[in-house]
Amino acid sequence: MTVHVLVPMDDSPMAKRALEHALSMHPGGQITVLHVIDYVEESYSARALIGAKELRERAEExxxxxxxxxxxxxxDRGVEFETATAVGDPAREIVAFAEKADVDQIVIGSHGRSPVSRILLGSVAETVTRRAPVPVTVVR
Known part of the structure; x- marks a missing residue:
């Protein structure tokens, strides 16, 4: 049976480490890389100046x-993988994706947000670890 591993991806070095870890721990596994577009990270003034459509296009890029x-x-490892995107709160969307996609394990980086954002919003990895329906590996 092939293990289905979900790797949430943002632009942090820890997310890339998490992907590398998932590949090394599950070389024959099914890997899904999920990026959650979080408009909370965008400032309201940017939304007003640029517009929602432009912000959405930038997020997709x-x-x-x-x-x-x-x-x-x-x-580099010759493994096939799939990608997915979701829009919303990262922790909530990661857990929801894991529930819907029949994921066996989540491998997530420990830090993706800025320190200020992490204090205000809480740690995505911590929330995913508490709420996930499957085992979670947090990579540092």
Whole structure:
């Protein structure tokens, strides 16, 4: 039976480490790289100045760039993987995806947000660890 591993991806070094860890621990596994577009991270003034459509396009471009980085990491190992995006609160969306996609394990980086954002909003990895329906590995 193939293990289905979910790796949430943002632009942090820890997310890339998490992907590398998932690949090394589950070389024959099914890997899904998930990027959650979190508009809370965007300032309200930017939304007013630029517009929601422009912000959405920028977020999609960032997701594509992250998936290209993930592909570079995965391609070195000759493993197939799939990508997915979701919009909303990262912790909530990661847990929901794991529930819907029949994921066996989540491998997540320990720090993705800025220190100020982490204090205000809480740690995504911590919340996922508490709420996930499957085992979670936090990579530092």
């Amino acid at each position: 960032r997701a594509d760039a992250l998936f290209q980085e993930a592909a570079a990491i995965v391609d």
